[in-house]
Amino acid sequence: MVKRILIVDDDRDILNLMKLKLKNYGYTIFTESSPVEALNRIKDEHFDLILVDQLMPELSGLEFIDRLKERDIKTPVILMTAYGSLEDAVLAMKKGAFHYITKPINFEELKIIIDQALEVSDLKKELNELKSLLSTDIIAESPQMKQVLETAKKIAPFDTTVLITGESGTGKEMIANFIHKNSLRKERPFIAINCGAIPSELLESELFGYKKGAFTGANTDKKGLIEEAEGGTLFLDEIGELPLDLQVKLLRVLQENEIKPIGSNRPKKIDVRFIAATNRDLKKMVEEGKFREDLYYRINVIPIHIPPLRERKEDIIPLAQYFINKFCSRYGIPKKRLSEKAREKLLNYDYKGNVRELENIIERAVLTTEGEEITDIPVTVSKRYILSQELKPFKEAKKEFEESYLKNLLEKTDFNISKASKIAGITRAQIYRMIKRYGIEG
Numbered sequence: 001m002v003k004r005i006l007i008v009d010d011d012r013d014i015l016n017l018m019k020l021k022l023k024n025y026g027y028t029i030f031t032e033s034s035p036v037e038a039l040n041r042i043k044d045e046h047f048d049l050i051l052v053d054q055l056m057p058e059l060s061g062l063e064f065i066d067r068l069k070e071r072d073i074k075t076p077v078i079l080m081t082a083y084g085s086l087e088d089a090v091l092a093m094k095k096g097a098f099h100y101i102t103k104p105i106n107f108e109e110l111k112i113i114i115d116q117a118l119e120v121s122d123l124k125k126e127l128n129e130l131k132s133l134l135s136t137d138i139i140a141e142s143p144q145m146k147q148v149l150e151t152a153k154k155i156a157p158f159d160t161t162v163l164i165t166g167e168s169g170t171g172k173e174m175i176a177n178f179i180h181k182n183s184l185r186k187e188r189p190f191i192a193i194n195c196g197a198i199p200s201e202l203l204e205s206e207l208f209g210y211k212k213g214a215f216t217g218a219n220t221d222k223k224g225l226i227e228e229a230e231g232g233t234l235f236l237d238e239i240g241e242l243p244l245d246l247q248v249k250l251l252r253v254l255q256e257n258e259i260k261p262i263g264s265n266r267p268k269k270i271d272v273r274f275i276a277a278t279n280r281d282l283k284k285m286v287e288e289g290k291f292r293e294d295l296y297y298r299i300n301v302i303p304i305h306i307p308p309l310r311e312r313k314e315d316i317i318p319l320a321q322y323f324i325n326k327f328c329s330r331y332g333i334p335k336k337r338l339s340e341k342a343r344e345k346l347l348n349y350d351y352k353g354n355v356r357e358l359e360n361i362i363e364r365a366v367l368t369t370e371g372e373e374i375t376d377i378p379v380t381v382s383k384r385y386i387l388s389q390e391l392k393p394f395k396e397a398k399k400e401f402e403e404s405y406l407k408n409l410l411e412k413t414d415f416n417i418s419k420a421s422k423i424a425g426i427t428r429a430q431i432y433r434m435i436k437r438y439g440i441e442g
Contacts (some may be wrong), residue, residue, distance in 0.1 A: 003028065003439065004027075004030065004045075005027045005029055005030070005047065005050070006030045006041070007029065007030070008031075008032050008034075008052040008053065009052075009053040009056070009080065010033050010035075010057060015031040015033060016031075017278070019031055021107045022107075022110075025111055035052070035056055035057060035058050036059065039064070039068075042075070047075055048075070048076075048121065049076050049117055050068075050077045050078070051078050051080060052064050052078075052079060052080065053080045054079055054082070054088050062079075062095065064087060065095045069096060075116045077097045077098060078100065078101060078114070078117060079101075080102075081101075082102065086102075096347075098116075098117040098121075099113045099117065100416045101113060106248075117442030128437075138174055139318045141314040141318050143314075145306075145312055145315055148305075149178070152178050153178075156179045156181075156182035156183045159273050160301045161274050161275065161276070161301045161302070162276070162299075162304060163275075163276050163282075163299050163300040163303050163304070164176060164276070164277040164278075164304045164306065165279070165306070166277075166307070166308070167279055167308050168279050169354030169357060170307070170354045170423075171354075171355050172277040173237060175213055175304060176192070176233070179233070180232070183230060183273070185232050185273060188233075189231075190233045190235065191229040191232065191233070191234050192234075192235040193237065194208065195239055195240075195241045196237075200243045200246075203243070204262060207226055208224040208226060208259050208260065209223045209262070210264075211261055223260060224385040226259050233275060234272050235277070236275070238278045238279065239278050239282075240290075240291060244292065245331075245350040247291065247292045247295050248292070251294060251295045254299070257269060257270055257271070258270060270325075270355045276299045282300070283296070285315045310349075313347055316346055316358065319355060320338060321338065321359055323363065324336050324338070324362055327367070331367065336366060336371075336376050337374065339371075339374060342374050342375055349361075361377065403438045406431075406434050407438075418430065
């Protein structure tokens with residue numbers, strides 16, 4: 001992309017000379033003889049770099065830099081100063097100018113400084129985008145997700161327990177983390193454990209820890225995850241998988257705010273906030289005797305339900321673009337965008353795996369797409385997309401399939417008719433008739 005440079009100098013002859021010289025280097029040059037007008041213009045237009053003279057009647061170059069700072073304008077500035085005015089140049093750099101150049105101007109030297117300024121500016125932008133990317137946890141364009149975030153933010157400052165429900169892959173841990181980050185505990189640990197991913201015989205020691213000698217192999221004391229989360233938040237994912245005997249112990253922790261490591265007779269006081277999540281119907285499990293009713297009511301003080309992605313289509317494209325940016329940054333790939341066809345396919349997919357599945361789809365698309373535009377979506381999406389479309393009459397669908405099949409066949413065989421007829425199991429004459437029928441050119 002061609003860089004836009006604004007030059008501010010009250011001397012019109014210098015402006016014309018600089019514009020002529022710098023245009024030859026491939027920049028797009030804009031000029032202003034009034035620093036006040038330049039400031040007004042900067043409000044409405046984007047510039048990649050500003051060159052400003054120090055000695056001007058309305059505003060000095062240093063005052064101009066101050067005005068930019070007041071308006072939080074981050075565009076890099078190069079100060080132009082007369083020979084012998086290096087004090088001004090040093091002061092300008094202290095105020096945030098990228099560099100300075102003395103008059104009369106050596107344009108080769110100026111070209112080097114400009115390129116350095118633009119390179120540093122681009123790197124800063126990329127870093128800020130990456131920071132923004134890493135700090136952005138949740139995309140919420142749909143009314144449902146906006147409501148989820150509003151509730152999460154409202155209850156975050158209070159230490160009450162929260163139960164987050166939703167299908168697998170909807171982002172339950174993200175919401176738990178969001179609550180933690182917006183709470184008074186945000187400087188303390190956020191620790192997550194998936195209760196269904198750890199064998200039940202090991203889960204108790206993971207949660208509560210143990211004392212040396214408590215069992216064979218316990219050669220040292222070990223803190224459990226509850227104690228590791230001291231002062232912070234413990235996220236119990238898939239709490240519905242917690243065995244009944246551990247449900248009793250967890251209930252005691254929530255009631256008494258203390259734990260007993262395995263092998264210890266002394267309770268330890270704890271200060272931990274608990275957030276639980278599940279993709280199961282805990283109320284039904286209570287009725288079936290698989291989940292304790294008292295524990296259910298203890299963790300379900302604030303219920304938050306995250307709807308599946310297929311029920312909040314407004315989030316699909318923003319999430320997809322978020323993941324595109326994420327994977328382009330991770331793999332050092334130039335930025336990509338979605339074509340209209342790709343957007344349509346994504347919007348018509350049902351996402352059984354929710355946000356996690358969308359993330360996987362986009363990662364594959366980013367890695368397999370050449371160029372800036374993602375025009376195709378992985379086959380798994382395309383198949384479901386086809387099923388989601390309005391059904392066509394058989395003859396029309398057959399015709400579309402034949403044409404698509406033939407084009408693909410001829411492309412794979414480099415238009416070798418003999419080879420194509422063998423693969424398709426039909427005669428060369430049939431291939432020629434189909435080529436003519438569909439107007440396919442080799």
